[in-house]
Amino acid sequence: MTSLTAHRSDEPADVPEALRTARRTIDNIDAALVHMLAERFRCTKQVGVIKADLGLPSSDPERERRQVARLRALAEEAGLDPVFAEKFLGFIVEEVIRHHEDIAATRGD
Ligand SMILES: O=C(O)C(=O)C[C@]1(C(=O)O)C=C[C@@H](O)C=C1
Structure with a gap:
């Protein structure tokens, strides 16, 4: 192991190679x-700007229902826990709705 590798992976020198390799993959996936x-x-x-300009509501529960159904099916196919996939989408959408509300407020809607 070179010092360049140690610096790049930011890992202590005593980390086993197999773990180091797995963590490199994890780091790449996290970056993606x-x-x-x-x-x-x-x-x-x-989308928030479009909705604010058209006076549309920040959230669209029917769209979310379709997204959840689609993502749960994709997760099952992919071997990912569908409950986790739904929670993850919900976490993101909650933040998006907050952004939409901020945009609507600043555009005087
Ligand atoms: O598609 C929309 O209408 C959006 O505002 C985007 C989005 C999303 O992040 O996917 C966010 C909020 C809505 O409730 C539904 C979906």
Whole structure:
């Protein structure tokens, strides 16, 4: 193991190689998640502006119902706990709705 590797992975020198390798994969996936979430929020902020301009409500429970059904089915196919997938979506959507409300408030709606 080189000092460059140690620095890049930010791991103590005594971490076993198999664990180090797994953690590199985890770090890559976490980075991808952050980038994907940033893109999603960039997009939903545009949705917030559209909704505020058209006087539409911040939340759309019917749309959310369809998203939950779709994501639960995808999760089952993928071997991910569908309850977790639903909770994760709900956590994100809750934040999106807060953003929509802020946008509507600042645009005088
Ligand atoms: O699709 C919308 O209408 C949105 O505002 C986006 C979104 C989401 O984040 O997916 C957020 C709030 C709504 O209740 C439903 C879905």
